[in-house]
Amino acid sequence: MKDLTGQQRHAEAYNLITEEGPQFPDDESDVYYLRSCAAARMGRADLAVTLIREALARGHWYGEVFLRRSPSWGPLQGTAGFEDVARESLARQRAASAAARCSVVGEQLGPEPYRAVVAFHGNGGNTRESLSGWREVVHEGRLLVAVQSSQWIARGRAVWDDEDKALRDVREQYATLTAEYALDVGHLIIAGFSMGAETALRMALGGTVPARGFVLLGMAGPRTADPASWLPFIEKRRQSGLPLRGYLMVGANDDDGVRREKMTRLADFLTSHGIPCGLEVLPGHGHEYPGNCLSTVRRAFAFINSDDP
The missing domain is CATH 3.40.50.1820 (Alpha/Beta hydrolase fold, catalytic domain)
Structure with missing residues (x-):
């Protein structure tokens, strides 16, 4: 995965993590994150946001560090779809911190x-x-x-x-x-x-x-x-x-x-x-x-x- 990303072979990286990801159910949150990052690198902003939304629906969320500092998600900043899932994700982060x-x-x-x-x-x-x-x-x-x-x-x-x-x-x-x-x-x-x-x-x-x-x-x-x-x-x-x-x-x-x-x-x-x-x-x-x-x-x-x- 890292080698493919380093070589800018993002479509291959996306396919690999999509195929192999189900073998690691305990790491489902990371699998969604990596798939979304690869999609964003492929220029598929719509798919990247859809994957984040799916992760949220399965109970996962990503905090400020991921949402605002991830290089892969940089191009998504400010877009309506991304900001929508970001608001939900950050709300869950605040709730977790308080608890x-x-x-x-x-x-x-x-x-x-x-x-x-x-x-x-x-x-x-x-x-x-x-x-x-x-x-x-x-x-x-x-x-x-x-x-x-x-x-x-x-x-x-x-x-x-x-x-x-x-x-x-x-x-x-x-x-x-x-x-x-x-x-x-x-x-x-x-x-x-x-x-x-x-x-x-x-x-x-x-x-x-x-x-x-x-x-x-x-x-x-x-x-x-x-x-x-x-x-x-x-x-x-x-x-x-x-x-x-x-x-x-x-x-x-x-x-x-x-x-x-x-x-x-x-x-x-x-x-x-x-x-x-x-x-x-x-x-x-x-x-x-x-x-x-x-x-x-x-x-x-x-x-x-x-x-x-």
Whole structure:
């Protein structure tokens, strides 16, 4: 698909995704988007808009980023048909943003207060993916909480790019959580994947979530490659006087090994500034949740709790 688009063979790309798309029902929204983009590139504005309308009818929608920044949809801007579906799509985005809330699962939790893991999905993800990716923690008798960003870019896909909105979402959802559950803040762990990992670290260092430790998987974001940019956050944590430990995990094949180097530097930097960090490289994995990671989760928790009295 990418090769055909790069070669300006848009009709072939359209036919390919139309034929192969039904094999990927979980990616139906993306299939409609790619078909519409190919149609627009072919000069078929009518077909491009029809496909967006069909996607809306099936419950999908596309946010501001897709609607206004997609190069393929650039020629459609301002046309009556496109603006009609754009209004509907943006209305659904606003409704989804207003309804963002955390999700909670747990089993055999025992008496209150509960030990909990508060998880952050990656960019383009959602709470369902967080609950699936970190599901192993419930086997350790912990409450698993997945925080949902309100920065939706499409149905089922949200990002953490706006730090102020991320802070607001986390504060509101954590307040709701603590109103419903008594948590053991002395053993609260915050976890995150990709950009959600960078967001989780900000929240842990800043005390937005009073975490005892953090577990970061495949961390990505503007600060990941620049450990020194965390100094103001580290200083704020130091002033609180509260202990904090972390555990970083990264796939050996993530970004061809580049992400492993970035996370190694970050782990060393945090450790040298008073926040001990372990690091584990996951063989055979890329930028993904590892699955069946109970042993890895246990090692992370053991490291975080290793200085318990």
